[in-house]
Amino acid sequence: MLSESCYRRLDWDFECLVNPRFEAQWARYTPRNPIRPVWDPAKKLWLEIGAGTGSFFRQLAVEISDTTFLAIERDRHRGKTLETRAQKAGLENFIGLRANAVPWVMHHVPDHTLDRIYILYPCPWPKTSERKNRWYLHPFMDVLLRKLRPGGHIVWSSDQQFYIEEAAYTCDKKHALKEIKKGPLSPHPMNYLEKFPSGRTKFEGDFLAQSLPCFELIVEKP
Numbered sequence: 001m002l003s004e005s006c007y008r009r010l011d012w013d014f015e016c017l018v019n020p021r022f023e024a025q026w027a028r029y030t031p032r033n034p035i036r037p038v039w040d041p042a043k044k045l046w047l048e049i050g051a052g053t054g055s056f057f058r059q060l061a062v063e064i065s066d067t068t069f070l071a072i073e074r075d076r077h078r079g080k081t082l083e084t085r086a087q088k089a090g091l092e093n094f095i096g097l098r099a100n101a102v103p104w105v106m107h108h109v110p111d112h113t114l115d116r117i118y119i120l121y122p123c124p125w126p127k128t129s130e131r132k133n134r135w136y137l138h139p140f141m142d143v144l145l146r147k148l149r150p151g152g153h154i155v156w157s158s159d160q161q162f163y164i165e166e167a168a169y170t171c172d173k174k175h176a177l178k179e180i181k182k183g184p185l186s187p188h189p190m191n192y193l194e195k196f197p198s199g200r201t202k203f204e205g206d207f208l209a210q211s212l213p214c215f216e217l218i219v220e221k222p
């Protein structure tokens with residue numbers, strides 16, 4: 001639970017942290033990777049934002065063949081490693097890209113095509129003055145929700161409980177998404193924890209190794 005003042009601030013943010021020119025501004029920007037990789041439209045499409053070096057989606061791609069796994073990482077070093085490992089893996093259903101997910105998804109992912117979005121251990125932007133960068137308060141959230149199919153899911157994880165609580169409140173009050181799960185990280189059919197006992201990602205592995213608590217939120221688009 002958050003404090004009353006946090007909820008009040010979030011309510012204020014929903015009204016005031018809006019940028020009506022956001023999509024027009026990015027529409028003028030050409031993504032670094034202007035050519036969209038080909039994926040099979042008959043398969044489900046899952047997206048991971050801030051995928052690091054992509055180990056989570058790479059392993060799932062081996063095991064789940066009816067789904068295309070699109071992993072995007074902006075950081076230069078991690079993104080290059082992701083691209084190299086994706087090429088070496090040679091899986092037709094795993095695409096690893098070094099890119100800024102904001103313009104890339106806007107330009108290359110058609111509306112209502114994503115079945116699932118994973119946002120695992122995003123930077124929590126803990127300072128109040130930087131909160132507009134938290135994904136759930138970012139104007140990109142509206143784009144992401146448009147790209148998601150009805151019945152599609154967003155799976156969030158964080159070591160910061162406030163982040164998950166705020167994301168849950170925002171998903172409910174601002175976007176009318178249905179909460180499927182919220183709370184401490186524990187096995188669920190949509191998180192595949194049991195396949196990754198040392199952590200699905202580097203950050204998760206580090207937190208688990210230090211016995212630090214992790215939290216998650218799973219929401220569904222009606």
Ligand SMILES: C[S@@+](CC[C@H](N)C(=O)[O-])C[C@H]1O[C@@H](n2cnc3c(N)ncnc32)[C@H](O)[C@@H]1O
Nearest residue numbers: 050052073074075100101120121123201202203
């Ligand atoms: C705290 S790290 C977590 C990385 C990974 N998910 C993990 O759990 O190990 C957050 C990642 O999100 C990436 N990121 C932040 N903004 C992004 C964006 N707009 N597009 C793609 N990746 C982004 C950062 O570069 C960083 O690698």
